[in-house]
Amino acid sequence: MAEAMAEKAEGVAGFLKGLANPQRLLILCALSEGERSVGELIAETRIAPTSMSQHLAKLKAEGIVDFRRDHRTLHYSISHPAVMELMAVLYIHFCGRQPS
Template sequence: MGLIDEMPPKADAAADFLKGLSNPDRLLILCALSQGERNVTDLIETTGIAQSSMSQHLAKLKTEGIVASRRDHRKLYYVLAHPAARAVMKVLYEHFCKKRG
């Protein structure tokens, strides 16, 4: 019995989690959120994703538990909520998001 014995019952959840990340637009959103909380307007400006698409992607990410939101007056703010998403996006940010000097 090793650590791999714990994976079979969690494999479906892990696959679903990765499906939530495996979209170019959602990765752009998550890349932006990996640097901290952002409001929807900022996410649209940063990523270039249309508002209607942004809403759909954020809804999916929220349903999956990958992001969380809070409202401050008229603005919605999003943040990476899932610990695994924070860890994955830290690695992805270093390899794919970060500007190289």
């Protein structure tokens, strides 16, 4: 049992490491309110386009977000259900409100 818990703990730590970045948290705050295009995310978060691309790639690689393509525009959304739950808790404790 301890071995299985250790394996899961390692995976969870990696998952949380993907979230533990101020810029990625800003992106996830925006996405917790609904799908956003890359341009919308840049405008809302004021993260530079090159940094935005790197953060979205990291979130995608971790299975936290997914995207759909509409012609030349990429629209991102949160794909991991645990992230939506975590973001709701973070909103309550640190933003004073729940996401819409």
